[in-house]
Amino acid sequence: MTFFRQVAAIVSKDLTRELRTKENLSAMLVFSLLVLIIFNFAFELKGVDLATLGPGVLWVAFSFSGILGLGRSFAAERDQGSLDGILLAPGDRGAIVIGKAIANFIFISMMEAVTLPLFIILFNVSLTWLPLVGYIVLGTIGFAVVGTLLSAIAAATRLREVMLPVLLFPVIVPLLVAAVKITGGALEARPFDEYAGWFNLLVAYDVIFFVVALLSFEYVVEE
């Protein structure tokens, strides 16, 4: 029970801080919108089929913008020295990474909620909302969990802004490929069976990295 109370405390604290400062959210939103606009103009000039490239562009916008927020997740704790404060709490330190991952998931989802409608307008795609939103949520869970864990590692290094993308992108390649394939399938209204394998990969990825984050965090933050 203490574990869940600690998770709730960390989520609530991160949300309060972010809603007060709006540092991460505003940066993520502006960046994701810029990515969409730049891709839109670049592809339109060359006469590329936007519906085909759209899923890739969408996930580039999500992941590049999301990394801005993830980078600050533990860096801000380190800078203020408050990380020691939460590490001093009794109980399983896995609660810290799960709490942080949930908070990051919420921030990234908020950015995605603004980015997705703009994507539909700019890329002129028609979509069925329900499965697509579910797939995006599934991809975002894995992205937030892995990103949070690696953010804790990167925050302990001097070149943290450089380290996080270098560490994160190789690890999330399977997630991004699966997410793009599923998003493409949903956008083109193809039968689920055609991309069920990618869906299963995404689910497995989320489960595996959730467990990895929970078990390894203690060692990640150890001096």
Add this chain to the structure above:
Amino acid sequence: MIQTLKLEKTFGYKYALRGVTLNIGAGEVVALVGPNGAGKSTLLRILATLARPTRGRVAINEIEIPAGAMEARASIGYIGHQTLLYDDLTVAENLRFYARLYALEDMDARIHQVATRVGIARRLDDVVRTLSRGYQQRAALARALLHRPRVYLYDEPYTGLDPDSSTFLDAIFNDGRSEGASVLFSTHDFARGLGMADRALILRGGKIIYDAPRGEWRDADGLSQVYAQRVTA
């Protein structure tokens, strides 16, 4: 109670602590002094479970760490070089956050009690970054006392405090002693820091080179002489 046996900590090839053996009983207030780089902060961080020892044994209230760190942390109150508070939250929001981390049942009552004890009750709704250094340190004290710790580990707690706040800190140590807590704090300020100490340790090059009760060094001047002979000389 704080116990260490032949405690060692290395960073690469560099020794931060070398064979530190220590025993601090309940109700004992111990001052830890030494030059910069002597290993004071490292020792306190290991005892607070924030760093892992390379070799040797450590026990907090007879719980071996790091194996029993999850349990031991509930009885540790730690103050570091930073306040461990969130600058953009109010004092009350910070304390409520930590109260939830420690799963305190009587959260609001306890926050008010501790805030009153450290003299920050009127500033509970102030954002931390708007407070003076002295009040921030009081808020840090409130955080460290919130969960009723049995072991106080304070790293240079007198730094940046005005005389009033220092008197507060002395009172906190005194309360801790009478409640049977074990107190270990580091200080560079002999004049202010040693008033409450029952015992003093001098750490140099990661080793304890002096460990004596107040009777041997009497007061700040007495310990300054010992320090000059053993460290400065």
